Amino acid sequence: xxxxxxxxxxxxxxxxxxxxxxxxxxxxxxxxxxxxxxxxxxxxxxxxxxxxxxxxxxxxxxxxxxxxxxxxxxxxxxxxxxxxxx
Amino acid sequence: xxxxxxxxxxxxxxxxxxxxxxxxxxxxxxxxxxxxxxxxxxxxxxxxxxxxxxxxxxxxxxxxxxxxxxxxxxxxxxxxxxxxxxxxxxxxxxxxxxxxxxxxxxxxxxxxxxxxxxxxxxxxxxxxxxxxxxxxxxxxx
Numbered sequence: 001x002x003x004x005x006x007x008x009x010x011x012x013x014x015x016x017x018x019x020x021x022x023x024x025x026x027x028x029x030x031x032x033x034x035x036x037x038x039x040x041x042x043x044x045x046x047x048x049x050x051x052x053x054x055x056x057x058x059x060x061x062x063x064x065x066x067x068x069x070x071x072x073x074x075x076x077x078x079x080x081x082x083x084x085x086x
Numbered sequence: 087x088x089x090x091x092x093x094x095x096x097x098x099x100x101x102x103x104x105x106x107x108x109x110x111x112x113x114x115x116x117x118x119x120x121x122x123x124x125x126x127x128x129x130x131x132x133x134x135x136x137x138x139x140x141x142x143x144x145x146x147x148x149x150x151x152x153x154x155x156x157x158x159x160x161x162x163x164x165x166x167x168x169x170x171x172x173x174x175x176x177x178x179x180x181x182x183x184x185x186x187x188x189x190x191x192x193x194x195x196x197x198x199x200x201x202x203x204x205x206x207x208x209x210x211x212x213x214x215x216x217x218x219x220x221x222x223x224x225x226x227x
Contacts, residue, residue: 007149016093019093020091020092020093027096044092044095044096044099045095047090047091047095049095049099049102050102050104051102051104051105062105065105066104066106069099069105070106070110071113072099074101074114077114077117078117080100080217081117081119084135
C-alpha cells in the first residue's frame with residue numbers, strides 16, 4: 001500500500017529537485033560550445049557513466065572517452081566544490 | 087536506460103577513476119582542498135595500525151583458548167587409585183563416556199596385550215580430557 005509522503009518528505013524532495021536542476025544548469029553552461037562535453041553530459045543524464053558504455057554510446061574510441069572524461073571532471077569538480085562550500 | 091537521478095549518475099561518473107593516472111587523482115584531490123601527501127600518510131598509518139591490531143587479536147584469541155583448555159585439564163584431577171581406575175575403565179567400556187571414547191579404549195586395548203596401572207591412568211586421563219573437550223564444544227555450539 002502506497003502512503004502519501006509527509007510534508008517534511010515533500011519539502012526534502014522539492015529541495016533535492018531544485019538542487020539537481022541548478023547543478024544540471026550550471027554544468028550545461030560550463031560545457032556549452034564543447035561538443036564532446038555536451039555529449040558526455042547527455043550520457044550522464046541518461047545514466048551512462050562507465051567509460052566503456054560511453055564509448056559504445058558515442059562511437060568514440062576509449063582514449064577519446066578518457067580524455068573527454070578528464071576535461072569534464074575538472075569542470076564538474078569546480079562546480080561541485082562551489083556548491084558544497086555554499 | 088535511465089533509472090537513477092542525475093545527481094546519482096554524476097557522482098557515479100565522478101567515482102569511476104578508470105582512465106585516470108595517479109597524478110590525475112592527486113591533482114583532483116588537491117582541487118578539492120585535500121592534501122594528498124598527508125592523506126596518503128594517514129591512510130598508511132591506519133592500515134599499519136589495523137593490521138597490527140588484527141595480528142595481536144589473533145594472538146590474544148589463541149592465548150585465551152590455550153588458557154581455557156589448560157583450566158579444563160587442571161580441573162579434571164584423576165585419582166590414581168586402582169579401584170577408581172577399574173571403575174572408570176568399566177564406565178568407559180560400557181559407553182558412559184560416549185561411543186567415541188569406548189571405541190578409542192577398545193582399540194587401545196587391542197593394541198596393547200598387557201596394561202600397567204600407569205597406562206590405564208594415562209588412557210583414562212586422555213579419554214576424560216576428550217570427553218571434557220567434547221562437552222565444552224557442545225556447550226559453545
